[in-house]
Amino acid sequence: MTDTDRAAALEAEASALDAADALRGFRDRFVGADSPLVYFDGNSLGRPPAATAERLARFVTEEWGGRLIRGWDESWMGLPFAIGDEIGRVALGAAPGQTVIGDSTTVLLYKLVRAAYAERHAADAARTEIVVDRDNFPTDRYLVDGIAREAGATVRWIEVDRAGGVEPDDLRAAVGPATAVVLLSHVAYRSGHLADAAALTAIAHDAGALVVWDLCHSAGSVPVRADADGFDLAVGCTYKYLGGGPGSPAFGYVAERHQAALAQPIQGWMGTADVFAMGPDYSPADGMRRFLSGTPPIVGMLAMQDTLAMLAEAGIDAVRTKSIALTSFAIQVADALLAPLGVTVASPRESARRGGHVTLSHPTMRSVTADLWRQDVIPDYRDPDGLRIGLSPLSTSFAETLAGLRAVEASVRART
Numbered sequence: 001m002t003d004t005d006r007a008a009a010l011e012a013e014a015s016a017l018d019a020a021d022a023l024r025g026f027r028d029r030f031v032g033a034d035s036p037l038v039y040f041d042g043n044s045l046g047r048p049p050a051a052t053a054e055r056l057a058r059f060v061t062e063e064w065g066g067r068l069i070r071g072w073d074e075s076w077m078g079l080p081f082a083i084g085d086e087i088g089r090v091a092l093g094a095a096p097g098q099t100v101i102g103d104s105t106t107v108l109l110y111k112l113v114r115a116a117y118a119e120r121h122a123a124d125a126a127r128t129e130i131v132v133d134r135d136n137f138p139t140d141r142y143l144v145d146g147i148a149r150e151a152g153a154t155v156r157w158i159e160v161d162r163a164g165g166v167e168p169d170d171l172r173a174a175v176g177p178a179t180a181v182v183l184l185s186h187v188a189y190r191s192g193h194l195a196d197a198a199a200l201t202a203i204a205h206d207a208g209a210l211v212v213w214d215l216c217h218s219a220g221s222v223p224v225r226a227d228a229d230g231f232d233l234a235v236g237c238t239y240k241y242l243g244g245g246p247g248s249p250a251f252g253y254v255a256e257r258h259q260a261a262l263a264q265p266i267q268g269w270m271g272t273a274d275v276f277a278m279g280p281d282y283s284p285a286d287g288m289r290r291f292l293s294g295t296p297p298i299v300g301m302l303a304m305q306d307t308l309a310m311l312a313e314a315g316i317d318a319v320r321t322k323s324i325a326l327t328s329f330a331i332q333v334a335d336a337l338l339a340p341l342g343v344t345v346a347s348p349r350e351s352a353r354r355g356g357h358v359t360l361s362h363p364t365m366r367s368v369t370a371d372l373w374r375q376d377v378i379p380d381y382r383d384p385d386g387l388r389i390g391l392s393p394l395s396t397s398f399a400e401t402l403a404g405l406r407a408v409e410a411s412v413r414a415r416t
């Protein structure tokens with residue numbers, strides 16, 4: 001096949017995939033869908049739904065402007081729990097009463113890992129280790145390091161392949177009678193590796209440890225079965241696949257069976273049973289309220305409601321089906337157009353072990369990324385040489401995916 005034939009065949013395939021895509025109508029509901037810009041970073045900051053513009057304006061004029069401080073009594077106090085339950089229902093396979101919107105991912109992870117460590121260590125003083133992998137997201141590694149210093153614990157590091165992630169055998173070799181807590185990412189931020197959450201959770205439980213799952217790169221893209229897989233605790237971002245907008249607050253999940261036994265370290269008034277009693281001492285509320293600390297970030301919880309509604313309408317299994325089709329197509333195009341230039345796929349090729357993004361490696365990728373951003377093709381770059389292609393299922397088309405990868409091809413070609 002000539003280059004022109006190959007390109008035409010890929011164009012035809014992209015068109016056929018778009019025509020057959022059961023979710024294709026959702027893309028038009030996002031701001032900017034009519035522009036030729038290629039967005040490959042919906043795994044880092046989701047595009048805003050068009051409905052969100054109206055929701056934000058209405059909030060200012062009607063709710064904030066009209067209800068003023070009455071808004072807290074009328075609806076805002078309940079919002080972290082109502083939206084948490086909806087995230088649980090739509091994206092996490094979690095029954096109500098176990099998910100809440102809290103602080104940033106970093107702070108909420110700190111609170112839950114710290115609480116889990118304290119509980120396990122108090123139950124058995126020989127449990128002094130926190131297990132985390134060497135290629136986990138920086139904030140996860142840094143905060144575990146800080147908790148270990150603060151609590152007199154030891155970090156046990158799992159070494160992992162940067163194009164993969166933590167496998168059951170890796171975890172089996174790392175846990176034992178000294179393990180208190182395991183912190184793992186469900187989808188690895190660099191490689192897109194999808195962990196076997198059921199198997200890894202069971203391995204940690206067999207060792208008597210609790211697991212905290214970081215769901216930042218899976219929630220809203222990969223089905224999570226928190227209750228069915230026996231999760232203990234989890235935290236995830238809402239500004240990635242859940243569309244909450246820049247810096248929107250994270251959600252936390254705590255299995256009902258653990259809630260009463262866990263005490264989180266940021267004891268604030270919003271975590272008490274009777275918030276407005278304003279009593280002399282901290283007394284944690286029952287249920288998920290005890291994991292809150294300060295005043296809930298209401299403005300930050302507005303936008304995610306529109307993406308959540310679309311996820312509920314589409315269904316997370318259909319979202320996953322499209323996600324696999326998108327990443328499989330991206331790998332097929334990379335093999336056809338980019339492999340001849342020396343670009344390699346640094347993500348799992350088996351779709352069952354891959355989340356919603358694909359990383360492509362080549363020594364030129366840092367400058368390729370800068371070049372693409374100038375052309376309105378927007379992936380992101382992760383050291384040492386990875387171009388991340390995030391394919392958010394509701395807002396990305398196959399034609400867009402092909403157009404972006406052809407731009408990558410041209411840019412790499414110009415540099416080699």
Ligand SMILES: *Cc1c(COP(=O)(O)O)cnc(C)c1O
Nearest residue numbers: 104105106137139189214216217
């Ligand atoms: C995006 C991401 C974070 C970000 O944490 P913030 O506190 O929101 O900055 C943490 N962990 C993982 C795995 C992520 O992908």
